[in-house]
Amino acid sequence: xxxxxxxxxxxxxxxxxxxxxxxxxxxxxxxxxxxxxxxxxxxxxxxxxxxxxxxxxxxxxxxxxxxxxxxxxxxxxxxxxxxxxxxxxxxxxxxxxxxxxxxxxxxxxxxxxxxxxxxxxxxxxxxxxx
Amino acid sequence: xxxxxxxxxxxxxxxxxxxxxxxxxxxxxxxxxxxxxxxxxxxxxxxxxxxxxxxxxxxxxxxxxxxxxxxxxxxxxxxxxxxxxxxxxxxxxxxxxxxxxxxxxxxxxxxxxxxxxxxxxxxxxxxxxxxxxxxxxxxxxxxxxxxxxxxxxxxxxxxxxxxxxxxxxxxxxxxxxxxxxxxxxxxxxxxxxxxxxxxxxxxxxxxxxxxxxxxxxxxxxxxxxxxxxxxxxxxxxxxxxxxxxxxxxxxxxxxxxxxxxxxxxxxxxxxxxxxxxxxxxxxxxxxxxxxxxxxxxxxxxxxxxxxxxxxxxxxxxxxxxxxxxx
Numbered sequence: 329x330x331x332x333x334x335x336x337x338x339x340x341x342x343x344x345x346x347x348x349x350x351x352x353x354x355x356x357x358x359x360x361x362x363x364x365x366x367x368x369x370x371x372x373x374x375x376x377x378x379x380x381x382x383x384x385x386x387x388x389x390x391x392x393x394x395x396x397x398x399x400x401x402x403x404x405x406x407x408x409x410x411x412x413x414x415x416x417x418x419x420x421x422x423x424x425x426x427x428x429x430x431x432x433x434x435x436x437x438x439x440x441x442x443x444x445x446x447x448x449x450x451x452x453x454x455x456x457x458x
Numbered sequence: 459x460x461x462x463x464x465x466x467x468x469x470x471x472x473x474x475x476x477x478x479x480x481x482x483x484x485x486x487x488x489x490x491x492x493x494x495x496x497x498x499x500x501x502x503x504x505x506x507x508x509x510x511x512x513x514x515x516x517x518x519x520x521x522x523x524x525x526x527x528x529x530x531x532x533x534x535x536x537x538x539x540x541x542x543x544x545x546x547x548x549x550x551x552x553x554x555x556x557x558x559x560x561x562x563x564x565x566x567x568x569x570x571x572x573x574x575x576x577x578x579x580x581x582x583x584x585x586x587x588x589x590x591x592x593x594x595x596x597x598x599x600x601x602x603x604x605x606x607x608x609x610x611x612x613x614x615x616x617x618x619x620x621x622x623x624x625x626x627x628x629x630x631x632x633x634x635x636x637x638x639x640x641x642x643x644x645x646x647x648x649x650x651x652x653x654x655x656x657x658x659x660x661x662x663x664x665x666x667x668x669x670x671x672x673x674x675x676x677x678x679x680x681x682x683x684x685x686x687x688x689x690x691x692x693x694x695x696x697x698x699x700x701x702x703x704x705x706x707x708x709x710x711x712x713x714x715x716x717x718x719x720x721x722x723x724x725x726x727x728x729x730x731x732x733x734x735x736x737x738x739x740x741x742x743x744x745x746x747x748x749x750x751x752x753x754x755x756x757x758x759x760x761x762x763x764x765x766x767x768x769x770x771x772x773x774x775x776x777x778x779x780x781x782x783x784x
Contacts, residue, residue, distance in 0.1 A: 359650070434651075436651060437637075439739045439741040440739075441740045441741065442740075442742075443742045444743045444745075446745065449730075450727065450744075452726065452728055452729065453724065453726060
């Protein structure tokens with residue numbers, strides 16, 4: 329599967345505009361369908377992630393933030409520590425998933441030697457010869 | 459060498475069992491690996507499946523000659539293998555002499571001379587054959603039918619020969635991994651793939667079958683019917699054997715069928731024999747699809763597909779990578 333199809337499916341799953349023609353052609357390919365399913369599974373795994381920092385972590389962060397920026401008490405209040413920690417966990421999970429996906433053997437190894445069956449060699453009927 | 463006799467008829471047989479398996483070496487021709495030639499008598503009862511009744515084998519190097527024998531009572535209820543068995547009752551007797559001419563992976567060349575004696579008729583029937591055998595694949599040498607008169611239920615006996623290579627002790631326990639990829643590329647460069655992995659003891663034949671590739675007809679030709687599908691089914695077998703220099707002898711056989719809905723071209727294929735280095739990928743291209751398939755649509759109308767036209771510019775190949783397992 330080529331990069332154009334990859335890009336189209338990645339954009340689609342991430343909610344960005346994607347060329348419908350590219351998406352249609354990508355989904356004609358078994359690899360394209362597999363990629364779409366993989367991305368959907370990854371997104372679901374990230375969405376389901378319920379990891380939360382402990383109360384002790386909150387307390388330590390609060391005291392750390394208070395010590396580091398006592399004159400800007402509202403700076404971190406717009407983003408809760410819980411959201412920040414969940415974002416970090418999601419990013420790690422996403423990175424792990426993408427890395428795994430990238431290293432799957434999806435393509436045959438490149439070859440330097442090619443053998444060809446000529447028509448004259450293509451004569452065995454299945455079951456007749458082992 | 460193995461001998462098997464049928465007990466009830468042993469009393470009618472005498473035992474002058476000698477000879478056979480005698481091997482005469484020919485100077486300077488014996489190779490490091492030997493071939494075991496096996497003769498089998500397959501009995502077929504009148505009302506059931508065939509079974510192996512007796513067998514005998516002889517090991518040969520290239521250039522060597524060896525022989526073995528069979529005897530069977532006329533009613534085929536008793537068989538003696540691996541010896542010049544003479545029976546008191548009327549009988550058939552065969553002496554089969556092999557001369558090993560050449561050995562490659564899945565290509566054993568052997569000259570076979572069969573002498574058949576029937577007690578009911580004088581003289582010897584001689585049959586000479588020059589055989590090229592794949593390993594383990596049988597070749598029928600002779601056939602006898604008793605006309606259905608036997609009390610034991612046996613109706614006929616076929617005498618067959620097969621060849622098997624005795625593995626070099628240094629590599630006998632080695633395992634090989636087979637990484638197999640089916641690739642199908644169209645004229646525009648789009649590629650579809652299937653992947654199979656196998657592992658087997660070196661020298662063993664290993665079967666493979668890829669998941670089918672499937673297209674709707676309209677994805678292949680502009681005026682194609684969206685409700686019709688074409689499947690490409692590729693299967694085969696592979697045998698690798700480690701050579702003394704560390705490279706691997708490979709015998710690769712593959713078959714392809716193209717199916718339009720329920721109709722199929724049938725599976726045709728071929729065999730390639732080659733040598734690779736461990737972990738060296740090699741691409742083996744199948745011939746272009748050709749011919750026609752016809753089938754009926756669900757509506758009852760007929761449909762015909764010209765495969766050369768439908769798959770014009772397409773290439774189907776199998777990429778093979780073989781490696782030694784630690």
